[in-house]
Amino acid sequence: DVKVTQSSRYLVKRTGEKVFLECVQDMDHENMFWYRQDPGLGLRLIYFSYDVKMKEKGDIPEGYSVSREKKERFSLILESASTNQTSMYLCASSLSPGGRLHEQYFGPGTRLTVT
Amino acid sequence: GQNIDQPTEMTATEGAIVQINCTYQTSGFNGLFWYQQHAGEAPTFLSYNVLDGLEEKGRFSSFLSRSKGYSYLLLKELQMKDSASYLCAVVYNTDKLIFGTGTRLQVFP
Numbered sequence: 001d002v003k004v005t006q007s008s009r010y011l012v013k014r015t016g017e018k019v020f021l022e023c024v025q026d027m028d029h030e031n032m033f034w035y036r037q038d039p040g041l042g043l044r045l046i047y048f049s050y051d052v053k054m055k056e057k058g059d060i061p062e063g064y065s066v067s068r069e070k071k072e073r074f075s076l077i078l079e080s081a082s083t084n085q086t087s088m089y090l091c092a093s094s095l096s097p098g099g100r101l102h103e104q105y106f107g108p109g110t111r112l113t114v115t
Numbered sequence: 116g117q118n119i120d121q122p123t124e125m126t127a128t129e130g131a132i133v134q135i136n137c138t139y140q141t142s143g144f145n146g147l148f149w150y151q152q153h154a155g156e157a158p159t160f161l162s163y164n165v166l167d168g169l170e171e172k173g174r175f176s177s178f179l180s181r182s183k184g185y186s187y188l189l190l191k192e193l194q195m196k197d198s199a200s201y202l203c204a205v206v207y208n209t210d211k212l213i214f215g216t217g218t219r220l221q222v223f224p
Contacts, residue, residue, distance in 0.1 A: 004157075035214075040123075042216035043158075043202070050210075090157060097210030098145060100165070104204075104212070106157035 003027070004107035006091050012113045019078040021110050023091030031094045032074035033058075033104065034066065036087040043090065049074055050097060081114045088112075117141045119215035121203050126221045127193050135188045135218045137203035145206040149177050149188045152200045152217065161188070161201075190220075198222045 007022035025032065034046045035058075045058030047066040055066050063085060067075045074093075078085055088111050092104040119139045127133040139147070146165040150158035164170055164179035164186060176189040190197055203215040 040216065043214040045212075098206065100146060100163050102146070102206050102210065102212055103148065103160050103163065104150075104158075106159070108157050109155075 004091055004093055004105050006089075006107040006110050008110050009108060010111050010113075012115065013078075013081050014115055015082060017078075017081045017114075019081050019112065019114075021076040021078075021089055021091075021112070023074045023076070023107055024072050025074075025093040025105070026072065027093070027095075027105070028071065029093035029095050029105070030071075031097055031102075032068065033092040033094075034064075034074065034076045035090045035092065036060070036085075037090055037109075038087050046076065081112075083114050086112060086114045117205070117207055117211075117213045119203055119205060119213060121201075121215040121218045123216070124219045124221070126223060129193055129195060129222055129224050131193050132189065132191050133193060133220065135190070135201050135220065137186045137188075137215060139184050139186075139203070139205045139215075141184075141205050141207035141213065143208040144181060144184075145209055147177075147179055147186050147206070148204040148212075149186075150202040150204065152202060154199070158202055193222050195222050195224065 004025045033048045035043045049068045065077045091107040095101045149161040152158040162177040169178045174191045200217040202217045
């Protein structure tokens with residue numbers, strides 16, 4: 001079974017802090033993704049990566065950056081946390097882009113609150 | 116732009132059948148996923164359709180019509196544990212994936 005783990009289930013940070021969210025997958029997947037999920041807005045893609053050292057912006061990258069130094073690890077960074085970044089953050093991985101192989105395996109999520 | 120529409124909420128009774136619809140407008144369609152997400156948990160894979168027709172998997176079936184930009188998820192013999200959100204997601208332009216906002220299903224005894 002594919003396992004995707006995230007460093008924290010719950011996190012509380014102050015406005016202006018730098019925040020790191022870590023994600024690790026154990027199935028040698030090429031692709032990794034970071035989403036945020038908000039009521040009424042669904043899952044929105046922040047950043048994704050199809051290879052080590054590679055990253056691409058998703059639909060809402062502003063205020064975020066990412067790092068993928070190793071294939072199994074994909075980190076999301078909030079450079080200066082703001083209250084509008086309070087959300088559920090979900091990491092996902094998939095074997096390959098395209099078609100059936102694009103099935104995403106999700107981590108348990110990190111509920112981040114910025115005060 | 117790319118767009119997916121699903122009803123926001125549905126209710127049904129235990130033992131009944133419910134159909135959750137999804138319509139989409141995307142370029143370069145390359146498959147459609149359905150995911151189930153229980154409250155506070157991660158989405159999990161239910162089904163994948165890329166050709167027109169019905170895919171059956173136990174109590175769950177998923178249908179696709181590419182010409183109509185339409186899919187539905189059919190849940191039979193509803194159980195209380197089926198209370199969850201159901202997310203429709205479309206693969207487009209070969210390797211991009213977009214999620215709908217999800218349909219929250221409540222099953223009552």
